[in-house]
Amino acid sequence: MVPAAALALLAAACSSTAATGADAGPPRPGGTLTIAVGSNPDCLDPQQAGTNASLNVGRQLVDSLTDQDPNTGEIKPWLADKWESNADSTSFTFHLRSGVTFSDGTPLDANAVKTSFDGVKALGAKSLLGLGYLASYTGATVVDPQTVRIDFSVPSAQFLQASSTMSLGILAPSAYQKTSDQRCQGDGLIGSGPFVFDSFKQNADVVISKRKGYAWGSSLWQHQGAAYLDKVDYKIVPEPGVRTGSLLSGQLDATTEVQPVDEGQFQGNGFSENTRPNPGIVFNLHANTTKGVLTDEKVRQAVSKGINRQEVTDTVLSPNYKPATSILASTTPLYADLSKELAYDPAGATALLDADGWVPGPDGIRVKNGQRLTASVVFASVFNQSQSVLELIQQQLRKIGFDLQLQLHTNTETLQLQQSGNYEFLWYNVTRADPDILRNNFSTKAGNRSKLQPGNPLDAQLDQEASTVDNTVRKPAAEQAQRLIVEQAYAIPVFELTQVVAVGEKAHAVNFEASSRLQLFDTWVS
Template identity: 45%
Template sequence: MTTRRTTLAAALAVTAALVLTACGSTAAGPGAVASTEPVQGGELTFAIANDPISLNPSGTGSGNDTLYVTRQLVDSLLYQNPETGALDPWLATSYTSNADATEFTFALRDDVTFSDGTPFTAANVKATFDDIIAAGALSQAVSSFVGYAGTDVVDDHTARVRFSTPNAAFPNSTASVALGIVGDATLKVPYDQRADGAALVGTGPFTLKIYTKDTATVLTARTDYAWGPTALGNDGRARLDTVTFQIVPEAGVRTGSLTSDQVDVAGGIQPNDVASIEQAGYPLVSRGNPGVTFGISFNVSHPVVADLSVRQAIAAAIDARTVRDTALNDSFAVATSVLAKNTPGYADQSAAFAYDPARAGKLLDAAGWKAGADGIREKDGAKLRLKLWWITNFGPNQTSLELIQQELKAVGVDLQLQSGPVPDFLEAQKNGDFDLVWGNLSRADGDVLRTTFSKATTRYRIDDPALETLLQQQLATSDPTARDAVLAQAQARIASQVYQIPVHELTSILGTQESVHAVTLGADSRLDSLVAAWKND
């Protein structure tokens, strides 16, 4: 190592050692001799921030870190190619759709088995999808099945999925982890008892060996796996023998564990660590996240923020570029719409979110909110005090929100920040215990607007017939160009009604040892299948 690398590792290793003493040294670090040919075998240790919470693929877990793990255990009918956006074969060799996007017929591979040795057939597709429907609100995937009328087992290797109303987004949905196919042994266990993964039987390249809550999840390669997506470059057995997802909540500790060679990959690299990691010679894997951008959304059932003028004022008081420049860096784009720029159907709405604190003040004045003695506005004896919930799983969130808090205070809004882990955040959303929410949602399809803002699925209590019509229309439009036009109208409606204030886009960043290869991010910018990953120690 150079002096710079040694200094960086020494500065961060002390903290890392406090929680990673059991890991040992697992990688060669910068300067390792790179092999030009993939190596078979080896162990990969991957540091993530959060416990998965649930290893049930369609269940509700802790977000991206959950999907990093479950992606390795289950396969999907289709694979969305991150380079082209195309839907490639995986468990299904092909699919067809009828003219009005109400029926999708999947031709399935005939050589796939589950980890318990049972064959994969169309009956498993039907059983998995029916199980998601039966789970209802317990499943994160149920929103993909709007209008679901059933799955027909045409024969062992042909499944037809039917909808009572058009669902043009469904093929894309089948590429997600949440719609990963599980075996009969899994479905025999009650849905709410599958979180620990003990019953999980999938067709993925790895199987669960050990899950220790808040500590680690250890996966073992299947020796008979032979159906990985062509785009990943390995359709056979995973090259690694084991993968261990180590829970390391603190971002600085994850960085330190990487630079002190205690882990092979560190997830959730924070913007302020990027330059030092690159300078020390550790490769980064990064990709902008498609889907809903990081921003503020409103619980419009609460009277204060039900007032459009108040929402418009809050939007005008926030300087998104300053927030980005302060909390992040140029790797993270300033958001210009509720959708990130690399999301199919993106349309620029930046004109609706110009920074104008003077306008914010005038809007609040007109809405009856007058400045009090302490500078916080009042109306009918009540302070303009709002509660915003946010999750602690992305380091820059706090800096972003503290700056936004200052910007809103400057126009007389008292923003109260309430943070917590994912389960607390989800519970607050379920109960409606918030005025505003800070967050994002990664998905490589514009239908993410429907799953976020539709009356049937929204966490924000939105009841807007004009928006609902657009969200359902895009779902019923199979022509991509026409669908993009409808999605643009939906974004314009969300912007004009200020249901969400876009602030910045997310970029997923992994740090790796030089000895690690073929660790990639998928179309949704989450960890892809590790079937092709390898190490040269």
């Protein structure tokens, strides 16, 4: 069913198109940004949220200990002026800036940070992202009112980047007097961020407003003091056509999740597009190496060679999307360019399969000892174009004699299949601006989606990458991990997901932070 709010937007969207405006001049405070998101937020609490719609709201409500430069990946001051870690990256000490308060007036001090981190840990699996960041967290110690030490049981170099994310954003102690479900709906959601929660109407909108007196923004932001906008009104509009039409008609100032087919409508005529590839693991076919034909390394390698990634982006997506050149996106710190290893090579795929004893059957699909060369891929429609991408890959792989079967499931079903290991290929991406996301998904001590055996060479590189914040050590380990994953085809990279936000003539500086989530502190409307 189409929500009433979306129907109203659609009716208005058919009436007019936006006009081109003059130069808006310097930023000015005031006004409301009306922006569409493509789904109902699953939870507004940034410590629990997992979907883009939720994270794009939650980022505005909480501050983090650090921030991450989207261009360089460097970790910069925010709530913490400075920090240090011990030699084996099991302990991190943060020195907090003074004068910071939560929106309920209480101070953001070392005790509040401890309470917040303990609160994330207590959430367990409800903290979809924080659970991984704090997997080996043993506790926080209040050294003095402005100094807090965070301790881990094993080396956790990834934590410094994790401290910049909204999933570890700091909530007030009073927030934990509410249940986790209450916080998901905004009840008691008290942060120190530049905006505060106003209202959440299911399947309609979320409204946040400026935090008056805010004066402790990230060192990376373009201005200091309070945010420019008085309010942000996130309209929940699942239908891509409604979002597009509503922006064209002036009913919206901006929209997230612009579909590739609609991008051309926002290139000129007073409109603009802000884009940023998501860092982290690219969309990929992640192989369960214990299932069917995927136990054969040569088969997995042939599948990788048989995929024409450039054709995928050219045909189904748009120039805003890049063919994968590693298992990590090019915006991820310590990314390694493996484009040569991921080149389209159908002749090479055919040679591998021929040498491996797979011969063409009567329908063109190869067979070996009575077994067909086939595997299924489990996927959910989290990204609107996933099915179209997979259908094209299916066609490409038939040319080398491989039968890819598509299995569409709900998000919940897909998660259950992933957790049970009952899949051959798993189709997904994961956003994180740190190479440690590989350890989360490939290590036999963590997600192990490839179902590898402990003690394999990849584990050693992932452990090394996690052992120190020193990039002279982390970089070669992260690069070797990427190379092993690609060369062994434990997962087969396809394309980099890109966030595409279309912006009308009245909205300015609708920015992204390092994890490709919206950062609206510097945003303003004319």
